[in-house]
Amino acid sequence: MIKKDSPVPIYYQVEENIKEKINSGEWKSGEAIPSERQFCEQYSISRMTVRQAISNLVSEGILERKRGRGTFVSAPKLNQELTGITSFTEQMAEQGRKPETKVISFEQTASSKQAAKELGLTQDEEMYKVKRIRLADGEAMAYETLYMPVHLFPDMTKKHAEGSIYQYIENHCSMPIQYGKQELEAAEAGKKAAEALKLAEGAPVLKIQRTSFSADHQPVEYTKTIYRGDRYKYVMELERRQ
Ligand code: 16G
Incomplete structure (x- = not known):
């Protein structure tokens, strides 16, 4: 051999x-x-x-x-699609994994400048700031910080964040998500992410930031997600540039 x-x-x-x-x-x-x-x-x-x-x-x-x-x-790696907007819940369903979400914190704030900019909010407009651990078959895979404008989603509660937030936005609030922008970078797990994902501090992770927009061009979410570097594979379909 x-x-x-x-x-x-x-x-x-x-x-x-x-x-x-x-x-x-x-x-x-x-x-x-x-x-x-x-x-x-x-x-x-x-x-x-x-x-x-x-x-x-x-x-x-x-x-x-x-x-x-x-x-x-090891258990097979999860695929993270980098083209097309899908939710964590949908990504897990496609791969036959059971998604679960632990909400670590849920608050209303006006303090994040970066998120306010991404969401097109003025300095004193409030947003939800939600920290969640996303699990696949009981294993922590991603540590997510989600921001959403309060004025668009006045009835949002912690309970909604415990389920699929895209289902809440699209079905409950009837605001289909149409497009988004995404940034990716390699990073090291900070203290909180390492704790949430049961990794050593400094372990390699991938950080993805996404802003998603509704059909009428309103930013509906801005998320920062830290994915375990050892359990994900990034997949995209490419077209030859003309
Ligand atoms: C994914 C999205 C995140 C979105 C979440 C909704 C990426 C990089 N990020 O984690 O922006 O908020 O899905 O998932 O894919 P949910 O509907 O299951 O709550």
């Missing part, structure tokens, strides 16, 4: 081999993979090469190490 005379590095061949076993279902998520020693014997390769292959797959999030117990196959 390993071709030692191939120009493809051996560690890379081992990585591909492991991925194949996972993709074909031979090794299932949550199962332990063989030990480094077993790999060395099976492929007749050095321990250093095995270590490199496994470390690479751990940093890709395909495998995870559990201290004192070995290395295990």
Whole structure:
């Protein structure tokens, strides 16, 4: 299986081999993979090469190490669509995961300058500021801060934020979301996000900021979401530029 005379590095061949076993279902998520020693014997390769292959797959999030117990196959990554506006609830439904939301705080404020600018509010106009942890099958995946203008949604309560906010905006308030703008950047988990997502402080995360607009060009939400870097894969469809 390993071709030692191939120009493809051996560690890379081992990585591909492991991925194949996972993709074909031979090794299932949550199962332990063989030990480094077993790999060395099976492929007749050095321990250093095995270590490199496994470390690479751990940093890709395909495998995870559990201290004192070995290395295990991770649960498959979630896809985050970067084209088209979908809600967390819809994204989870598409991937057969059960969404859940924990509202950490719900308040009315006029204090965020950045959010006021994004929502087109004057300095003393109030907005809701909601912090939520979004879970998939019970696992915390995203830490979200959501801002919405109070004047457009006067009856909004914490209860609405515990469910799908897009359902509230579109169905309850009859304001279909039409378009949005989004910014993405790599970041390190700060103290609060790390706590919410059960990550080490400083762990790699992706920060996405979105402002969504209704058909009549009103900004209806501005969100800052921190996604776990190890559990997401970002997917987009591309068209050739003319
Ligand atoms: C997603 C959106 C967020 C929106 C939320 C609504 C991104 C980057 N962000 O997290 O802007 O507020 O979905 O989800 O996709 P909900 O309807 O399930 O509450």
